[in-house]
Amino acid sequence: MTNWFRSRPKLSIFLGISVLFIILLLLLAYKPFSLRETFVSNPAESYEEAVVRTEDIQAAEAEIPDLSPECGTILMTHEEKVADAIVFFHGFTSCPDQFATLGEQYFNQGYNVLIPKQPRHGLQEFDGTPLKGLSAEELAAFGTQIADIAQGLGERVVVVGLSGGGSITTWLAQERADIDLAIPIAPFLGIGFIPRPLTRPLTNLILLIPDFHQWWDPVHQMSNPLSAPYSYRGYFMHSLFENLRLGFVAEEDAKRVKPAVGGILVITNANDESVNNAVVAEFEQLWLDHGEQFLQTFQFEQELQIPHDMITATRPNGRPDIVYPKLLEIIH
Secondary structure (H helix, E strand, O other), rough: HHHHHHOOOOHHHHHHHHHHHHHHHHHHOOOOOOOOOOOOOOOOOHHHHHHHHHHHHHHHHHHOEOOOOOOOEEEOOOOEEEHHHHHHHHHHHOOOHHHHHHHHHHOOOOOEEEEEEOOOOOOOOOOOOHHHOHHHHHHHHHHHHHHHHHHHOOEEEEEEOOOOHHHHHHHHHHHOOOOOOOEEEEOOOOEOOOOHHHHHHHHHOOOOOOOEEEEOOOOHHHHOOOOOOOOOEEEEEEHHHHHHHHHHHHHHHHHHHHOOOEEEEEEEEEEOOOHHHHHHHHHHHHHHOOOOOEEEEEEEEOOHOOOOOOOOOOOOOOOHHHHHHHHHOOOO
16 A cells, blocks of 8 residues: 555645545534634613614614615614513515514503614615624624613513524523523524535535625526515625524524523424524433523424414415414413
8 A cells, every 4th residue: 555655656646635635614614503602691671772772773773874674673662661562583685674563463452562683684775785794793782782682671581583583593692691582583594405414514615715796596686576675685695604603502502401491492493494494403402411401492384384484474475364363472
């Protein structure tokens, strides 16, 4: 064998470099996930303080010249702190209007309702250009800020998040003892067509390569018939995988300690082709391994043909007639 390498020095050098490169890629791919910053909570101490903080956010959004009219942060209150406050985190590339109709139904049941705009979302550059540079740290800071505000809106705080908003909700479930119930809906913790064992290494690898733009619908691009008028039709790949990174940060934490949140309800969709339900189930098992008997799950049956975005009321193939009553039934 030694003579073989000696007789082929150039090939031997190439093979050696290739092996080292593969080893380096594997080390980088399987490195643990973490945030580069820490986030300290500063809960609102009163209803008035929570409203002022929200109005400050809304005032800052009003200064954004290209913000879509439907996409500002929404606050619905009964003009005092009530028994139940609920936060809705919209999905990746969507905006607060996604939850407006459902939020009104919870408001009518006595909840104070907060539907914040996620960072870099809701602008009129519908190709998704504003998402370039979005980070897991930015999402964690945003989640912390909103969870702090919610403390002044209700004695009991419920946090709900769809898809990318579900990633934020999952992270908050690990971090915040002052949230009574966390409800990730179809949480974006894995991509549907990527096998579960490859999801984590692929996330690290994608974040190592140069960023690039992608369309949700490569054929129709800006004319995607399933996009809401205010939604981005595209995104930058790093911004998508930064949502996954935040979820994997929560997973690393869940391997060590039980979630801080009071209770967890995970809602999934058997018809969902966008997120990987096997990865979600793996995460649920981590929580169960801590003896968290308060963890509950619910799954919409595949036969219902509900799309991944089960919340947007105007989606052509949506089923709010099925989804909304069920959510109102189980989220209490």
